[in-house]
Amino acid sequence: MEFFLLILLLLVIIGLSSFINHFLPYIPVPLIQIALGVLLASLPLGIHIPMEPELFFVLFIAPLLFHDGKNVSRHALWKLRKPILLLALGLVFVTVFAIGYLINWLIPSIPLPAAFALAAILSPTDVVAVGAISSRVKIPKTIMHLLEGEGLMNDASGLVAFKFAVAATVTGVFSLAEASWSFLVIAIGGLAGGAILAFLIIRLKIFIRRLGMEDVTIHMLIQLLTPFVIFYIIEHFHLSGILSVVAAGIVHTIYLDLDRSPALQLQVVSQSTWTVLIYILNGLVFVLLGLQVPSVTNEIFKNPLFNNWEVSKYIIIITAALLLLRFLWISAAWQFGRLFKKHLQMPSKKAIGMITISGVRGAVTLAGAFTIPYVLADGSPFPDRALIIFIAAGVILVTLIVASIFLPILAKTEKGNTEDLKEKMERLARLRTVDAAIHSIRELKNDDNRESAVSIIAEYNQIRNRLNNVNNETSQKLKLIETEIRMKALDAEANYVEKLESAGKIDREITYLTEEHIQRMRLAVTNRMHYRGLFIWTLIKRGMYRLLRLFVPKNEERLKNRLEKSKKLIHLKVNMAKAAIQYLKEHMNSDNEHIYLIIIGEYNEMIMKFKLAKKGVDSHQYAELQRELRSKAFQAERDEIQNLYEEGEITIDVLRKIRKQINIREAYWMEEKSVHSH
Numbered sequence: 001m002e003f004f005l006l007i008l009l010l011l012v013i014i015g016l017s018s019f020i021n022h023f024l025p026y027i028p029v030p031l032i033q034i035a036l037g038v039l040l041a042s043l044p045l046g047i048h049i050p051m052e053p054e055l056f057f058v059l060f061i062a063p064l065l066f067h068d069g070k071n072v073s074r075h076a077l078w079k080l081r082k083p084i085l086l087l088a089l090g091l092v093f094v095t096v097f098a099i100g101y102l103i104n105w106l107i108p109s110i111p112l113p114a115a116f117a118l119a120a121i122l123s124p125t126d127v128v129a130v131g132a133i134s135s136r137v138k139i140p141k142t143i144m145h146l147l148e149g150e151g152l153m154n155d156a157s158g159l160v161a162f163k164f165a166v167a168a169t170v171t172g173v174f175s176l177a178e179a180s181w182s183f184l185v186i187a188i189g190g191l192a193g194g195a196i197l198a199f200l201i202i203r204l205k206i207f208i209r210r211l212g213m214e215d216v217t218i219h220m221l222i223q224l225l226t227p228f229v230i231f232y233i234i235e236h237f238h239l240s241g242i243l244s245v246v247a248a249g250i251v252h253t254i255y256l257d258l259d260r261s262p263a264l265q266l267q268v269v270s271q272s273t274w275t276v277l278i279y280i281l282n283g284l285v286f287v288l289l290g291l292q293v294p295s296v297t298n299e300i301f302k303n304p305l306f307n308n309w310e311v312s313k314y315i316i317i318i319t320a321a322l323l324l325l326r327f328l329w330i331s332a333a334w335q336f337g338r339l340f341k342k343h344l345q346m347p348s349k350k351a352i353g354m355i356t357i358s359g360v361r362g363a364v365t366l367a368g369a370f371t372i373p374y375v376l377a378d379g380s381p382f383p384d385r386a387l388i389i390f391i392a393a394g395v396i397l398v399t400l401i402v403a404s405i406f407l408p409i410l411a412k413t414e415k416g417n418t419e420d421l422k423e424k425m426e427r428l429a430r431l432r433t434v435d436a437a438i439h440s441i442r443e444l445k446n447d448d449n450r451e452s453a454v455s456i457i458a459e460y461n462q463i464r465n466r467l468n469n470v471n472n473e474t475s476q477k478l479k480l481i482e483t484e485i486r487m488k489a490l491d492a493e494a495n496y497v498e499k500l501e502s503a504g505k506i507d508r509e510i511t512y513l514t515e516e517h518i519q520r521m522r523l524a525v526t527n528r529m530h531y532r533g534l535f536i537w538t539l540i541k542r543g544m545y546r547l548l549r550l551f552v553p554k555n556e557e558r559l560k561n562r563l564e565k566s567k568k569l570i571h572l573k574v575n576m577a578k579a580a581i582q583y584l585k586e587h588m589n590s591d592n593e594h595i596y597l598i599i600i601g602e603y604n605e606m607i608m609k610f611k612l613a614k615k616g617v618d619s620h621q622y623a624e625l626q627r628e629l630r631s632k633a634f635q636a637e638r639d640e641i642q643n644l645y646e647e648g649e650i651t652i653d654v655l656r657k658i659r660k661q662i663n664i665r666e667a668y669w670m671e672e673k674s675v676h677s678h
Contacts, residue, residue: 037290069249
């Protein structure tokens with residue numbers, strides 16, 4: 001029961017981190033989750049989860065890297081293969097030797113092989129952490145693909161180098177030739193093994209489908225088990241489980257690209273399931289990392305053998321050295337190797353800075369550090385094991401903080417604060433929110449709410465049309481054109497009524513009512529202030545009429561005549577709207593097609609409302625359907641604007657301004673519906 005409550009608590013913390021990030025989006029989610037983990041471990045609840053590296057790798061790293069392998073761009077990986085290998089292999093081995101010697105010089109109590117082990121475990125970058133930070137920073141796609149490729153590949157090279165450095169520390173024996181050959185076998189064996197096992201699992205799924213078993217649950221279960229099974233089997237043969245799940249993810253994506261079967265439901269379920277699973281696993285990785293921090297720091301800070309300021313200084317120096325070495329390595333490759341220039345169309349200093357700062361260390365580093373044995377072959381304690389783990393944890397935190405602060409600064413445009421760009425940013429953001437609202441309504445549209453959905457989409461299209469008219473002069477001109485088109489459409493309605501009256505098909509009273517309706521619509525088009533006054537007066541008259549009806553005895557014959565007249569009037573208004581649509585379609589031209597389409601959409605919406613009234617559809621039901629859809633649309637707008645801010649597309653000022661506009665429109669709509677319902 002305690003274990004269940006602990007898991008429940010961790011999941012609540014992950015949800016809380018997203019809640020906090022919603023209000024503090026400039027703080028990356030990983031840092032919030034680490035902080036919450038530290039807080040939880042510091043509380044007197046007796047919570048302690050020991051880090052079991054083997055379980056950690058198979059439970060967290062395997063599915064996360066399998067998912068990344070499935071979603072990474074294969075074209076980009078191949079295109080950037082040289083710079084990726086240069087970072088994932090070249091930089092890793094340079095880091096092991098250069099930083100290893102620095103650590104040994106800085107902390108003489110750590111022997112050279114153990115210093116190499118620490119440098120090796122600090123060399124892999126964390127693709128999960130980089131992805132979490134980049135979600136709110138506009139990093140160029142090429143750089144992001146490069147970082148993803150590096151993160152997928154350098155885990156294996158760093159862990160292999162770490163394994164041999166630890167073995168050399170424990171046994172006192174090291175062979176460079178043996179280590180090099182072993183690395184090739186482990187890496188190639190892991191890639192090949194993962195690809196072969198993935199192919200066999202795919203063949204198994206095809207066989208199951210040929211037996212007629214299209215059950216989504218079975219196929220989804222196989223897909224979820226795939227990374228765990230492959231990682232476990234490959235690691236059992238002492239090959240790279242990390243590279244095996246990456247290869248398996250890529251093979252699965254290739255199969256999906258070639259597969260033309262109509263398993264749409266499986267694809268939808270798969271995407272939704274993996275989204276939730278990756279969200280939870282990502283969160284657990286950083287919360288668990290945070291839970292380890294207090295125990296690691298207490299072991300050092302409470303130990304009289306260590307000076308707190310000195311060990312903190314070690315972390316700062318080693319982190320600075322890692323970033324400096326990364327900067328020099330990338331700069332050298334840029335200047336002399338010409339491996340980056342042809343791929344990155346941007347100023348070299350800015351690109352180098354972004355790639356350097358993105359070298360964030362993460363969960364693999366800490367999990368690897370915990371695999372360091374407690375004793376050597378002769379039974380003596382492993383030299384400064386606690387200090388090595390402390391430094392690893394410190395470097396992870398410092399690199400995360402550095403990336404969180406400096407990546408957004410580097411990613412900003414030089415003219416990000418100019419008024420013109422702010423206006424453009426706001427307009428594009430509003431267009432994105434409108435598109436998000438329209439998309440949400442279309443997804444929710446069905447046979448029951450079709451009329452309400454079409455009505456709301458038409459209104460959003462009007463907003464979109466106004467936003468597209470950036471230039472004030474152009475906007476005024478288009479407004480005049482729109483007014484002219486609307487007036488001509490109303491003339492078409494009036495001509496239709498005139499023809500019916502001349503032919504004796506409608507009586508004088510119906511003619512008078514339709515003429516009054518057309519006159520009101522003309523006022524609405526040409527003089528909106530006058531129309532609002534008329535609209536308020538009409539509401540007052542209707543209220544007084546309903547009040548008088550309470551005191552007048554009911555007359556069945558009169559009610560029957562009124563109902564019959566109302567039906568005739570509705571039928572006539574439907575035909576008038578159709579006449580206007582016919583006129584608009586005949587006179588539509590390519591120059592102002594969007595204006596014609598909006599007005600036609602409004603007439604179609606009017607026809608739908610009249611038809612509903614004619615059928616006797618409950619107006620309250622229609623209003624309720626509209627209310628539900630409107631609520632979803634407004635929420636879609638808010639979600640989209642929040643996403644834009646978190647991705648670094650807009651500033652906090654634009655976020656607040658558009659949120660305010662959404663709130664005002666929602667309040668106005670609610671008030672308008674309240675008036676109509678009464």
